[in-house]
Amino acid sequence: MTTSEVEESPDVMAFAPRPVNRRLVKVLALLVVLAVVAAAGVAVWHRLRPPPDFTLEQLQEAYTGMARSDGTNDVSTIDASKFPDPPLTFTPAACTPLFDSTVSNQWPAGALDGVSTYWLNDGTASISLFTVRYPDDEAASAAYARVVDAMPKCQQGTDITFTASAALDRRLPESGGTLYPVPLVTPKDAGDQLAYRLERAGSQGRYVVHLLRLSNTVSWQYRYDFGTATYDNTADQQLMDGLVTQLTSIQTAARP
Structure with missing residues (x-):
């Protein structure tokens, strides 16, 4: 090569x-x-x-959608100054937490502010709905627990009487009633709920109370029902379900 x-x-x-x-x-x-x-x-x-605490503006927004059947809605902002009535006296005294914010028209202790509205249901019932806001979830839980803890002390069939203050501190007798729990079937994630009714004698009707605790709020649905037939709480539950939907949708949207 x-x-x-x-x-x-x-x-x-x-x-x-x-x-x-x-x-x-x-x-x-x-x-x-x-x-x-x-x-x-x-x-x-x-x-x-934990979801964010509700603000007063969010509660006002939620109640804007709580319209009556005629399309109107009377929403009011409430605080302690809107509840000036002297308290009723309940017997047994242990039952007081069940009715002091409704029948007795007392501002819930520790609440900051809130919103309310009302309906007249075809002349058969008057309905008040109000939600109060607490500083935090713990305070709202304590307020709700106060009512829950009173229920065992006022078992089904307990006779409850109450008196109202009058001039010169006289006590005028008022008609009470008999307490009964209202069974609830609540959707998942619908907050803590409790309901009960006070059946009054004769044609005096009944008081029905339905509570909801959600985050830093407690809501009260208070009905004066004029009927005497066996009580059906379907309408009560539907109203509370609607409120839960309104509140949770606003709360979800507020998550960062």
């Missing part, structure tokens, strides 16, 4: 994969796993964290 033939021969390059950096692969895989776990943790935390 001549020198020229050697110079004209093509070069042949050999290719081989670079050595795998196993340590780098492990680090990258670990970072991917950590990112997935972190994303899942954020999603779970976002779903399970």
Whole structure:
């Protein structure tokens, strides 16, 4: 082979994969796993964290949709100054928490403010609905628990009487009634709810109370029902379900 033939021969390059950096692969895989776990943790935390407390403006917004059958809506902002009536006296005294914010028309202790509205239901019932706002969820829970704790002390069939203050501190007798619980079937995530009624003698009708605790609020639905037939709480529950829907939709929208 001549020198020229050697110079004209093509070069042949050999290719081989670079050595795998196993340590780098492990680090990258670990970072991917950590990112997935972190994303899942954020999603779970976002779903399970306590919802934000309601503001007065949000309660006013919720009640704007609580219209009567004629399309009108009388929504009022309420606070302690709107409840000036002297309290009634209830016997047994242990039953007082069941009726002091409704029959006795007393401002709920510890509440900041709230909203209210009312209906006349085809001449068969007058309905008041009001939601009061507390400083936080704990305060609202304590206010709700005060009513719940009174129920065992005023079991089904308990006779309750009440008297009203008059001039010169005279006490005028008022007609009470007999207490009965109202069974509830509430949707999931519908807050804490409790209902009961006070059946009055003869044709005096009945008082029906339905409570809802949701976040830092407690709502009271108070009916003076004129009927004497067996009580059906379907309309009560539908009204409270509607309020829950209004409140939770606003609360969900307020989540950051």
